[in-house]
Amino acid sequence: MNLERLLREAMARKTPPPDLVDRVVARIERHDIPQVRLSFWRANQRLLRVAAAVLIVASIGFGVLRDRDARRERQQGELAARQLMTALQIASETLNDAQRLVQQRQ
Amino acid sequence: MIFALLIWIVAARPAFAQAQLKMDNLDRLASAAAEVVNVTIDEQLLQLASKFLSATRSADERDIKELVRDLKGVYVKRFEFDRDNGYTQSDIDPLLKQLHAPAWARIVGVTSTRELKNIEVFMMTEGSLIKGIAVVAAQPRELTVVNVVGPIDIDKLSRLQGQFGIPQLDLGSKPK
Numbered sequence: 001m002n003l004e005r006l007l008r009e010a011m012a013r014k015t016p017p018p019d020l021v022d023r024v025v026a027r028i029e030r031h032d033i034p035q036v037r038l039s040f041w042r043a044n045q046r047l048l049r050v051a052a053a054v055l056i057v058a059s060i061g062f063g064v065l066r067d068r069d070a071r072r073e074r075q076q077g078e079l080a081a082r083q084l085m086t087a088l089q090i091a092s093e094t095l096n097d098a099q100r101l102v103q104q105r106q
Numbered sequence: 107m108i109f110a111l112l113i114w115i116v117a118a119r120p121a122f123a124q125a126q127l128k129m130d131n132l133d134r135l136a137s138a139a140a141e142v143v144n145v146t147i148d149e150q151l152l153q154l155a156s157k158f159l160s161a162t163r164s165a166d167e168r169d170i171k172e173l174v175r176d177l178k179g180v181y182v183k184r185f186e187f188d189r190d191n192g193y194t195q196s197d198i199d200p201l202l203k204q205l206h207a208p209a210w211a212r213i214v215g216v217t218s219t220r221e222l223k224n225i226e227v228f229m230m231t232e233g234s235l236i237k238g239i240a241v242v243a244a245q246p247r248e249l250t251v252v253n254v255v256g257p258i259d260i261d262k263l264s265r266l267q268g269q270f271g272i273p274q275l276d277l278g279s280k281p282k
Binding site: 040055073074076077078080081083084085086087088089090091096097098099101102104105 | 166
């Protein structure tokens with residue numbers, strides 16, 4: 001086999017068949033073109049990006065709210081604890097006062 | 107079956123609500139008082155407060171945590187006046203009327219003419235269960251009402267005095 005001859009034949013200029021354009025147009029009109037199937041992720045890339053952004057923002061918002069609630073509960077709890085100690089201190093003082101007066105009378 | 111169980115649970119639960127005094131009428135004294143302490147802690151708030159008392163941090167907190175474990179409420183009102191007769195008997199009467207109901211028993215009633223003090227201690231019991239205590243301490247320039255709802259150990263409560271390593275708090279003081 002002569003390599004030089006083969007190359008020359010392969011690279012030789014050929015005239016396309018006269019009905020090539022008609023055939024291509026006809027196939028396009030018939031939708032007879034193989035569809036390139038994109039994966040779900042590639043097809044909905046934009047939507048997924050928006051969804052991811054929404055998810056991140058919602059997570060941050062939820063975290064902030066939870067933190068605020070926890071802080072508020074801690075403040076309420078600490079205040080209630082101090083109030084409780086004050087209330088019990090007054091109760092204790094008053095009871096001891098009563099006991100002292102009773103003992104004085106005896 | 108479930109319905110019967112619910113009825114049993116509701117019926118078996120001690121009714122502590124009646125040990126809570128209505129003290130709203132005393133609030134009007136706040137405008138004439140120089141210092142006001144008004145503490146209202148219901149069961150829910152007691153549980154929350156209890157979470158913030160550490161049994162390991164100090165002995166005081168451990169004692170208080172244990173003391174309030176089964177309580178349903180702690181209500182204290184103290185009014186201090188700059189002059190005598192900041193309140194009248196009619197201010198205390200609605201309170202005493204509640205305490206003179208058969209459910210309450212006066213366990214201490216002491217009057218000191220020297221110190222111009224009158225202190226009464228009441229207790230509500232059901233069998234051996236203490237449902238609540240109330241203390242009314244009246245002086246010419248000071249009126250203190252304490253109402254503890256729920257089972258309380260009075261000895262433990264009176265032993266708490268002087269154990270608190272906390273500064274006097276200005277809770278609910280009248281704005282100047």
